[in-house]
Amino acid sequence: MELAWWQKPIRMMRRDFLGDFSYYLTADLGAMAREAKERWHINCEWIMATPGCAPGTAHLVTFNSRKFDKVPGLGDFDIIRSYLPHAKKYGIHLVPYINQHWYSYEFAKNHPEYTQQLLEDGTPYGEKYPLYGNGTTFCVNGPWREFAFEIIRETIRLEVDGCFLDGPVIFPKCCYCEHCRTLFYESSALKEMPPFGDWNHKAWKPFLKFRRESWVRFLKDAQAAARAVNPEAVIFLNGGRFDTYSVKTARDISGMEKYQNFSGAEEFYHVTESYKSPFDTLNLGRFLSAGEKPGVVFTHHTLSSWHKVPLSKPEMTLAMTETVASGANTWFAIFMEAMESRAKEAFEANDIQKFFAEHEEFYTATESAAETALLTSADTLYGYISERRELFADAGSGKEENLVADIGDGSIRESLNERRTVSESILDKELHGAFDAANFSHIPVRVFWDNHVSTDKLKDMAIFVLPNSACLSDKQVEVIMEYVYNGGSLAAFFESGFYDETGRSAKRTEWLEFLGIEKIKGAFRPAAYEEYMLLYGDNLPGMRRDRILAPRTYNALKIIPGKDSKILARFLNEIGGYYAKTQGVSEFPAVILSERGKGKVAYCSGTLFESFTKFHLDDHLDVYKSIMRTLSADSRLQIETDAPGSLAVEIRRNEKYTLVHLINTTGDMKRPIGRIVPLKNVYFSVRFPKKPRSVRAAVSRTELEFEKTNGYLKFKVPEIAAYELVVIE
Numbered sequence: 001m002e003l004a005w006w007q008k009p010i011r012m013m014r015r016d017f018l019g020d021f022s023y024y025l026t027a028d029l030g031a032m033a034r035e036a037k038e039r040w041h042i043n044c045e046w047i048m049a050t051p052g053c054a055p056g057t058a059h060l061v062t063f064n065s066r067k068f069d070k071v072p073g074l075g076d077f078d079i080i081r082s083y084l085p086h087a088k089k090y091g092i093h094l095v096p097y098i099n100q101h102w103y104s105y106e107f108a109k110n111h112p113e114y115t116q117q118l119l120e121d122g123t124p125y126g127e128k129y130p131l132y133g134n135g136t137t138f139c140v141n142g143p144w145r146e147f148a149f150e151i152i153r154e155t156i157r158l159e160v161d162g163c164f165l166d167g168p169v170i171f172p173k174c175c176y177c178e179h180c181r182t183l184f185y186e187s188s189a190l191k192e193m194p195p196f197g198d199w200n201h202k203a204w205k206p207f208l209k210f211r212r213e214s215w216v217r218f219l220k221d222a223q224a225a226a227r228a229v230n231p232e233a234v235i236f237l238n239g240g241r242f243d244t245y246s247v248k249t250a251r252d253i254s255g256m257e258k259y260q261n262f263s264g265a266e267e268f269y270h271v272t273e274s275y276k277s278p279f280d281t282l283n284l285g286r287f288l289s290a291g292e293k294p295g296v297v298f299t300h301h302t303l304s305s306w307h308k309v310p311l312s313k314p315e316m317t318l319a320m321t322e323t324v325a326s327g328a329n330t331w332f333a334i335f336m337e338a339m340e341s342r343a344k345e346a347f348e349a350n351d352i353q354k355f356f357a358e359h360e361e362f363y364t365a366t367e368s369a370a371e372t373a374l375l376t377s378a379d380t381l382y383g384y385i386s387e388r389r390e391l392f393a394d395a396g397s398g399k400e401e402n403l404v405a406d407i408g409d410g411s412i413r414e415s416l417n418e419r420r421t422v423s424e425s426i427l428d429k430e431l432h433g434a435f436d437a438a439n440f441s442h443i444p445v446r447v448f449w450d451n452h453v454s455t456d457k458l459k460d461m462a463i464f465v466l467p468n469s470a471c472l473s474d475k476q477v478e479v480i481m482e483y484v485y486n487g488g489s490l491a492a493f494f495e496s497g498f499y500d501e502t503g504r505s506a507k508r509t510e511w512l513e514f515l516g517i518e519k520i521k522g523a524f525r526p527a528a529y530e531e532y533m534l535l536y537g538d539n540l541p542g543m544r545r546d547r548i549l550a551p552r553t554y555n556a557l558k559i560i561p562g563k564d565s566k567i568l569a570r571f572l573n574e575i576g577g578y579y580a581k582t583q584g585v586s587e588f589p590a591v592i593l594s595e596r597g598k599g600k601v602a603y604c605s606g607t608l609f610e611s612f613t614k615f616h617l618d619d620h621l622d623v624y625k626s627i628m629r630t631l632s633a634d635s636r637l638q639i640e641t642d643a644p645g646s647l648a649v650e651i652r653r654n655e656k657y658t659l660v661h662l663i664n665t666t667g668d669m670k671r672p673i674g675r676i677v678p679l680k681n682v683y684f685s686v687r688f689p690k691k692p693r694s695v696r697a698a699v700s701r702t703e704l705e706f707e708k709t710n711g712y713l714k715f716k717v718p719e720i721a722a723y724e725l726v727v728i729e
């Protein structure tokens, strides 16, 4: 089947002039297009149709239009019409950027009929929370939408390839305008709006659903507007993550994918004091690429806090290589003032994209070849509030400092809204940890969205991981059980499937028995200190010793296991303080294994992934890897290597090749990474049923010697700098 241009490998960029477009008036536009292709190695460029800069200029256009006001200073000069022929000459698809979320106060004042997003008390959002310090925003359900659609139509009339919408954003605490009220009452049959974030209110969950649907409806109509001018026009926007931030901004990736060409979201580098996973881009890219539309990860080629400083070469290389390894397309923005003094390093930092441009056959029409699936459950994001009272105890940080240990006072947070906050924290850490535990263990994972849980999609997967996927439908539970009875393996964590898809307690006796749980007796008090679990190494493949005392998971349920389940680890009785002896082994298991039909179920009653996010301990990684080995048919992982955890491994395939992406984040022990430390003579064993014709390391252009034994392909890579791509033909 012939692929459309946007279904082929796409490398996008945006040059950012921050509202001052005078550069174009004297620039050599042909040279700009040539530079885009030859030095930035891109094939799709965003160009501003409406600027995204202070003081909120989304109503101004950079092209000549009888319908919209022009950005001042451009005179008759039409940026898009002038640049388009040059872009075409160099094979660059032009996709203008349309800002649809940031307007000046003045524009809003002159157009009260467009309706700003309103807070509960009727205050316009931008008055209370000025956008980027200055400006406001309109409601997707108000008459502004017609203005927005007309800008889209007018942009597509320029004969460009499509457009990107930056926003609209349904901001947290919004929207309570008259249009939203009317629509909400009609669609929900309710008679009042809930206070924002009030999980006690009966209208709250319907309101969350309404916000998601408002978004999807806007995008549907925006796409129709673009297609009315050009049926081939591409349209997409920014949004959709796998954590609870999506709930606040109402993004719904599976609902939106029907109406856009790319599933895109941003993973910008932000300078921070706290720990930052080196694999955030990879994880987001996998999530975005899981659907039917190609993914794209938006990266700023900048330090973010200082936009006029480009990313270091190691950081830029990680962002770009993690993006393509996940199956997504690259995108970056460069702030042009950065180019005045740092052009050379900015170009060099992006060098790796030359490799992508010259080897498109390795990035075309690929799919994940991971044998492990990971569920990112949106229903759980929207519905999860644990009913285990003990989880809401104040446990402090667990830190001991200046002779004081912060272990909390044990008081229980009783309000539903506080309990939701705690549940969100568990869930977000569990999800991020599930990705990163896999990365640090070199286990490639394929992301499943809720709607992917089907017999057909699961049949190719060896192991299905539920990282506290608490809110599952009856149908999903049925499909998962059938998958296991037919020979699949399941790794279920904590409260997976304990609630229905709306978040109500599910009371599923059959499911609990299936997991190996006879009874749930409660939960331990959360603890970030001095509580332990005992690992039975003889039952946990890959462990160093028979009995290992390891830090307990931060959260832990007290369950009584079924008679037919094997106990792999147990929690110790609570110690309850520092510098005190252990109090013996409890009756409550931490990990159990059960045979079910032709398959196996490993159930972990602790939040292993949340704990990995919080503490980054190898003991927890070892438990995870051991669970994965236990569930594997031959006790081996899909990929085994002697590389450190800082090397991420992803495996994809297309008609011709199996592609093993190796991303080396080994650096100088800080972020942003200043320098990558190359890995030498790294051994790999990859489960591979066929006999390969050749195995080569494409970046270093080396043919690799390989051995094929018992279904595994074994080879050594002499050197891995920042990125290597092993091509198995």
Ligand SMILES: [Zn+2]
Pocket (backbone or CB within 6 Å): 116, 117, 118, 139, 140, 141, 142, 175, 176, 177, 178, 179, 180, 181
């Ligand atoms: Zn509204």
